[in-house]
Amino acid sequence: MPANDDATITGWAAGVPFTALRPAGDPDRPAPLVVTWHMMDAPRSDAAFAAALPLAAVPAWRVHLGMPLVGRRPVEGAYEAALADPVLGYVDPVVRQATDEFPAALDALREQLPLRDGPIGIVGASLGGTVALNVLARLPVQVSAVALVNPAIRARTVVEIFTAAAGTSYPWGEQARAAAARLDFVTHAGLISGRSLPPAVLVVSGELDYPTSRGDAHELVLALQAGYPDTGRVRLSTIAGLEHPLAEPPGVDPAPQTPLAKAVDSVVSDWFQTNLSTDTVPTNAM
DSSP states (O other), rough: OOOOOOOOEEEEEEEEEEEEEEEEEOTTOOOOOOEEESSSSSSSHHHHHHHHHHOOOOOOHHHHHOOOSSSSSSSSHHHHHHHHIIIIIIIHHHHHHHHHHHHHHHHHHHHHHOOOOSSSHHHHHHHHHHHHHHHHHOOOOOOEEEEEOOOOOHHHHHHHHHHHHHHHOOOOHHHHHHHHHBBBBTTTTTTHSSSSSSSSEEEEEEETHHHHHHHHHHHHHHHHTTSSGGGGEEEEEEEOOOOOSSSSSSOOOOOOOHHHHHHHHHHHHHHHHHHHOOOOOOOTTO
């Protein structure tokens, strides 16, 4: 059973841990849904991400899902596997699992919470951004608005960051190349812009994030805009002074919101207040 207080519900949805923040107003009245996937950097759990990016100004349920391998689902040896093979031991299996488990988790959330029918909003940060992009590109889920915060847009960029930090090189095999190609969302931007109802997409990039990640963010926005009739529905927002994390390490437990996380929260909240739809659309729309 979920654990409740006046503003927060913690529980499990089809095996996925979540922290849900109630919308303001009547708690029993159905409200729209915004789903998030957190970083594997700080904040690295659903509860910590809910504290860093509560989006309290958004008139919706904000449900922060826990990513595989961390938080309430730790796996012994996961860190070592990621270091040994950042594509096949980390990026690909994490993104694949989080994507595959989402439809059942969404159905379970709709059973547990008073949610309004219709398109949802989604947020992804760092590797959680890869999950959000993969959901958009490959699942028939109705989504009206998206915010990506320092997202991992290309698996190859994640590998470059890992190997640069470790002072190693990565032996690209055929399987790893195929996985990285599948998780290159500049290349696959058309899978998002080509949806029958393409969502409004905000990419939030920290001024001090990894330079290659910032470059990917710029390229993703251009690639998406090329497929949108209204290019204003895709926007890049730079947060001055923001590095990659949104919280202080270790980032597992909830902590007071930092000033830079508050700046991100404000930009993302404004985006959803403008673009989060409450309209019902056909169930086969994608």
